[in-house]
Amino acid sequence: xxxxxxxxxxxxxxxxxxQYLHPTLRKNYGNWKxxxxxxxxxxxxxxxxxxxxxxxxxGTQRQMDVYTIRKLCDIADKFAEGHVRFTIRSNIEFxxxxxxxxxxxxxxxxxxxxxxxxxxxxxxxxxxxxxxxxCDIPGTDASGVVKSLMDELYEEFKNEQMPNxxxxxxxxxxxxxxxxxxxAIVIQHTKPPKINHDLVANVCERPAxxxxxxxxxxxxxxxxxxPTLEVDEKKCVCCGACFPPCPPMQINDPxxxxxxxxxGGKNSNARLKPQFMKMVAAGLxxxxxxxxxxxxxxxxxxxxxxxxxxxxxxxxxWIDRIGWPRFxxxxxxxxxxxxxxxxxxxxSNLNASTHIRF
Amino acid sequence: xAKKLHDTPNLDQLESGPWPSFVTGIKRLAxxxxxxxDLLGHLEHSYQTRKGYWxxxxxxxxxxxxxxxxxxxxxxxxxxxxxFKDAAEFHTLRVMPPAGMHYNTDILRKFxxxxxxHGSGLIAFHGQSGDIMFQGCSTENVQKAxxxxxxxxxxxxxxxxxxxTSMSCVGAAxxxxxxxxxxxxxRKIVNAFLxxxxxxxxxxxxxxxxxxxxxxxxxxxxxxxxxxIGTWRDNIQxxxxxxxxxxxxxxxxxLVNDVVGMCPTRAIQLKEIKAVSKDTAxxxxxxxxxxxxxINNKDxxxxxxxxxxMTGALAPGQDRGATILVGGKRTLKIGDLMGTVVVPFMKxxxxxxxxxxxxxxxxxxxxxxxxxxxxxxTGEMIERIGLVNFLEGIELEIDPxxxxxxxxxxxxxxxxxxxxxxxxxxxxxxA
Numbered sequence: 190x191x192x193x194x195x196x197x198x199x200x201x202x203x204x205x206x207x208q209y210l211h212p213t214l215r216k217n218y219g220n221w222k223x224x225x226x227x228x229x230x231x232x233x234x235x236x237x238x239x240x241x242x243x244x245x246x247x248g249t250q251r252q253m254d255v256y257t258i259r260k261l262c263d264i265a266d267k268f269a270e271g272h273v274r275f276t277i278r279s280n281i282e283f284x285x286x287x288x289x290x291x292x293x294x295x296x297x298x299x300x301x302x303x304x305x306x307x308x309x310x311x312x313x314x315x316x317x318x319x320x321x322x323x324c325d326i327p328g329t330d331a332s333g334v335v336k337s338l339m340d341e342l343y344e345e346f347k348n349e350q351m352p353n354x355x356x357x358x359x360x361x362x363x364x365x366x367x368x369x370x371x372x373a374i375v376i377q378h379t380k381p382p383k384i385n386h387d388l389v390a391n392v393c394e395r396p397a398x399x400x401x402x403x404x405x406x407x408x409x410x411x412x413x414x415x416p417t418l419e420v421d422e423k424k425c426v427c428c429g430a431c432f433p434p435c436p437p438m439q440i441n442d443p444x445x446x447x448x449x450x451x452x453g454g455k456n457s458n459a460r461l462k463p464q465f466m467k468m469v470a471a472g473l474x475x476x477x478x479x480x481x482x483x484x485x486x487x488x489x490x491x492x493x494x495x496x497x498x499x500x501x502x503x504x505x506x507w508i509d510r511i512g513w514p515r516f517x518x519x520x521x522x523x524x525x526x527x528x529x530x531x532x533x534x535x536x537s538n539l540n541a542s543t544h545i546r547f
Numbered sequence: 548x549a550k551k552l553h554d555t556p557n558l559d560q561l562e563s564g565p566w567p568s569f570v571t572g573i574k575r576l577a578x579x580x581x582x583x584x585d586l587l588g589h590l591e592h593s594y595q596t597r598k599g600y601w602x603x604x605x606x607x608x609x610x611x612x613x614x615x616x617x618x619x620x621x622x623x624x625x626x627x628x629x630x631f632k633d634a635a636e637f638h639t640l641r642v643m644p645p646a647g648m649h650y651n652t653d654i655l656r657k658f659x660x661x662x663x664x665h666g667s668g669l670i671a672f673h674g675q676s677g678d679i680m681f682q683g684c685s686t687e688n689v690q691k692a693x694x695x696x697x698x699x700x701x702x703x704x705x706x707x708x709x710x711x712t713s714m715s716c717v718g719a720a721x722x723x724x725x726x727x728x729x730x731x732x733x734r735k736i737v738n739a740f741l742x743x744x745x746x747x748x749x750x751x752x753x754x755x756x757x758x759x760x761x762x763x764x765x766x767x768x769x770x771x772x773x774x775x776i777g778t779w780r781d782n783i784q785x786x787x788x789x790x791x792x793x794x795x796x797x798x799x800x801x802l803v804n805d806v807v808g809m810c811p812t813r814a815i816q817l818k819e820i821k822a823v824s825k826d827t828a829x830x831x832x833x834x835x836x837x838x839x840x841x842i843n844n845k846d847x848x849x850x851x852x853x854x855x856x857m858t859g860a861l862a863p864g865q866d867r868g869a870t871i872l873v874g875g876k877r878t879l880k881i882g883d884l885m886g887t888v889v890v891p892f893m894k895x896x897x898x899x900x901x902x903x904x905x906x907x908x909x910x911x912x913x914x915x916x917x918x919x920x921x922x923x924x925t926g927e928m929i930e931r932i933g934l935v936n937f938l939e940g941i942e943l944e945i946d947p948x949x950x951x952x953x954x955x956x957x958x959x960x961x962x963x964x965x966x967x968x969x970x971x972x973x974x975x976x977x978a
Contacts, residue, residue: 195609196694200745202738203713204700206645206720206730209654214720221723223789223859234721235859242721252682254572255659255668262652273655275648275672277714277765284721302567318675321593322586323618323639323682325601330593332569333561340564361599365877366675369769401922403880430879436602443597456768458761458776459852460811463768465883477594478557501805501856532882 211272211284213242229349230305231291243291244282247303248314248339248346251279252322252332260301268294278314278356280307304347309354312345312491316358318366326433327361328376328446329475334359337479338374341488352498352507355491356455363428369454369466371504372490374483377449377471378427381406381420382438389417393435401430448473448483452490452516453505464505470522486522493520512546549581550633553588557595576668582683583667585634592622592630606638606686608693611745614641614703615689636685637667641678641704642696643737646715646730646757648673657699665692676754677714678704702741708922709747710740710912715757716764718777723858724851725759726777726867727895733757735901736775736908743912750919753912760863761851767875767886772925773911774872774886775904777895781864782844783854785832790860794834802834806853814846815853832860868894869904873911873937874926884926889938891948910941944974 207215217236224234232244250257261281265273268290269283276282281303283294295305307313315338318324320331338357339346345355358367359374367373389395395418399407406424410417418438420431429440440446450473454466469490473482497519498507508516517524530538552574561570570587577583593599606617616639622630629635658679662668667683674680679701684692693703704712713736716722718729736755743749756767759777767774794802807815820839823831830842842853842861854861871893872886890907894900911925918940919928929937938945947953 196690198608198610198693198745199697199702200741201697201700201702202741203643203702203734204645205734206647206649209645209649209651210720211649214649219719219725219728221719221721221725223723223786223862225858234723244721248567249672250567250569250572251673252569252572252669252671254576255663255670256575257567257572258655258659258670262655265652271652273650273652274717275644275650277673277677277716279672281672302565304565304567316675321590321599323601323616323637324599325603325618327599329597330590333558333594336561336564336566336568336570339566343565364879368675368766368877397921401880428879441598446597456763456766456770458763458768458848458850459855460809460850463763463885465769465885475597477597478560499804500801501809501852534882 209272211242211270213240213286214284216240217242226309226349227291229311229347230295230308232308241286241288243285243288245285245291245294245298245305246276246280246282246307247298247305248307249279249281249303250332250336251314251317261303264294264297264301268297276307276314278307278316280314304343306347309349310351311347311349312342312351312355312357314346315339316356316367316370318359318361320361324361325436326429326441328378328429328441329361329448330477331359331361331367333478334374334480334483338484338487341484342491345491351491351495353501353503355494355504357487363430369456369464371452371455371466372487373451373454373466374487375449375451376446376475378429378440378442378446379472380442380445381422381425381427382429382431382440383442384418384420385437385439386412386415386417388437389435390415392437393418398431398435398438401434403428403430407431443475446475447471448475448480450483450486450490453508455503455505457503460501460503460506461509468528469516469520471527490520490522515546549577549579549584552577552584553591555587555591558587558591573669580668581633582637582685583634583669585631586637586667586683589620589622589631589634589637601637606689608690608703611703613706613709613745613747615639616641616706617686634683637682638684638686638689640666640681640684640689640693640696641674641676641706641712642681642701643704643712644673644677644679646733647717647720648677648714649720654699658696661692661695665695676704676712678712703745705744705747705752707747708749708751709745709753710737710743710749711752711754712744713737713755713757714765716759718757718759722759724762724777724854724863726779726863727759727775727869729757729759729777732775732869732895732901732904735905739905739909740912749912749916751922751924753915753925755908761849761870762855768872769875769877769883769885771875771886772873772915773908774875775869776872777863777867778849778870778892779864779867780892781866782828783830783842783847784862784864785830785840786860786862787832790832790834790840790857793857793860802840806840806856809852811850811852812846812848814843814848816841830861866894867896868892868900871907874924874929876924876926880922881927881930884924884930886926887929887934888946888949889941889943891946907941907943914940
């Protein structure tokens with residue numbers, strides 16, 4: 190029997206970006222001198238050639254329908270010579286070589302519901318993941334959490350009133366696809382997986398699942414005469430690492446999969462070295478469609494940071510200055526024994542000094 | 548016209564408020580597409596029960612082993628039939644973006660037309676690994692959609708135990724802090740690993756990321772196995788006109804508190820102009836008629852803070868390249884790991900320099916492929932075998948810039964010490 194003729198892929202890899210650059214960016218590639226920010230949401234870059242370009246940044250919902258994308262294209266065609274780019278946080282940027290186009294471009298974006306901002310010392314768009322919409326292992330949603338929070342933080346996106354830039358992320362499981370951030374919202378499971386013993390042998394590669402557990406809590410077992418896996422629930426840290434390779438080990442639970450808040454992560458080398466974020470609150474309910482309990486804690490931390498940090502202090506720099514006791518005091522969050530690290534290398538997270546702020 | 552919408556009381560609440568609503572967008576698509584009517588029903592069911600209902604599977608395109616994220620519904624009725632049958636298959640195509648995520652409207656409109664025809668009409672710019680995510684496609688249409696996207700000069704990204712899609716910052720295209728050609732580096736490296744991307748056969752995922760300066764806008768230090776972060780070796784450059792302009796606007800308090808006082812290595816001092824050091828490792832710039840900033844570049848760690856505050860007045864030096872770090876990742880399984888330095892400085896200017904970068908990348912991926920355990924990332928592998936073994940494997944010489952500090956415990960066998968001192972000294976003498 191003859192096989193249908195299949196089209197072979199053209200293994201072209203990453204396309205050449207030069208063909209998509211705005212003409213002023215292409216002309217001045219690698220030749221920029223400095224930039225300033227004439228107003229929130231606008232960057233003004235000056236080239237060594239004397240050329241100037243204004244960038245207008247706007248927020249999007251990331252998960253965009255074709256009508257939204259075409260509307261953004263219409264705006265780019267009208268004002269920005271038909272070019273755009275996206276930031277790592279799913280903001281869209283329009284470049285214009287004529288300053289006079291900036292104000293009408295902003296007006297057009299806002300008229301169509303795209304908030305202009307996300308530059309400098311603002312709260313930029315939240316880096317987010319797939320969630321209920323498309324992930325196979327989510328404990329919560331992503332797009333909905335982000336939509337709810339950005340509604341609450343809308344004015345902080347549109348203004349530059351924070352001490353330094355604020356980067357947020359959300360993640361629907363402990364894999365933390367959203368990444369390190371000044372403030373991150375991450376699912377924290379609180380109960381061991383519920384195992385469907387009828388399915389494990391057929392669905393899961395059992396040795397690989399045993400190897401995946403960070404605390405060696407999973408072991409082979411026989412249940413009702415069937416080979417399966419069991420979890421030592423005293424050892425289990427409820428991380429969910431076994432769930433992706435073995436879906437019958439269901440870790441997600443509507444009640445017991447909670448949300449935790451982490452602060453002080455940053456990737457930039459500016460001032461302090463890059464920092465991992467630290468868990469400061471947990472046990473928040475997974476409460477769609479708007480997650481009000483999470484929003485309350487997020488806003489409280491951001492409000493305290495905004496009032497108390499000095500110019501240029503990121504969340505991590507601020508806490509480095511004021512210390513953790515005062516962080517908990519000022520934010521009103523409760524420091525509990527669960528926030529004291531006991532994972533490997535944990536003693537380096539203890540205070541090995543008499544440096545104490547009274 | 549599509550079929551009637553399901554009741555979605557939870558999702559409806561996400562249509563109010565000022566931020567752009569993905570629900571409103573999906574509802575617009577649902578006017579014409581049954582797949583989106585059922586997607587809304589599917590998502591509402593998740594909101595009501597607070598659980599996810601997608602499972603993976605095996606869907607691909609001809610010739611590739613990865614790049615499609617298969618999703619099949621798990622919401623079934625009593626007869627094991629999908630409740631939301633038109634969204635029973637909802638696969639994603641991961642497509643690699645151009646470096647810096649630049650587009651023209653012509654290509655974006657073509658994407659829209661293809662995805663309206665073969666898919667759901669929902670596109671995410673971009674996923675956390677940088678892919679354009681064409682979300683929502685039936686098994687049957689995956690090949691058709693890919694063929695048309697591929698004909699436009701775009702290719703699938705990575706999934707599974709493979710080299711993954713990469714990202715680079717806006718960099719040289721629009722940023723004065725750019726220390727190398729990020730887009731060139733990204734294309735040079737990633738396009739040399741397409742076989743490892745499209746035919747997953749590594750122990751686990753491997754990610755490259757490219758940031759043009761130590762501000763690391765691509766988060767490469769904790770989100771990539773090999774982070775290429777721009778830096779410079781020579782003195783910070785200065786511009787007196789811009790420095791005076793900055794000072795006129797911000798004044799002495801801000802100069803002292805926000806610039807001098809926040810330098811992490813106390814490399815900056817405020818001095819009388821006539822007292823500024825003439826040392827060749829010193830950068831200086833007058834901020835007014837009597838005072839100047841003096842920066843000791845030997846003490847500077849290239850953190851970017853002062854340059855960020857006084858952009859243009861202070862700038863990266865001219866002898867530019869990158870620091871290369873290996874092993875960043877998030878928690879699972881052994882705990883969070885930052886990338887750590889394996890090359891303190893690699894010049895990135897000429898084509899030969901970029902060849903050298905590619906050569907190093909190949910050595911690292913080869914070593915990873917041969918030595919990592921299944922489901923082990925580079926950082927975990929290095930934790931297990933030790934940095935020195937890793938460096939020997941990829942043929943890199945040790946350097947004190949690779950450590951925060953030398954070892955703090957005596958638990959090491961050291962009977963080779965004298966030979967090693969002799970070897971290092973001979974190497975230094977030969978250099």
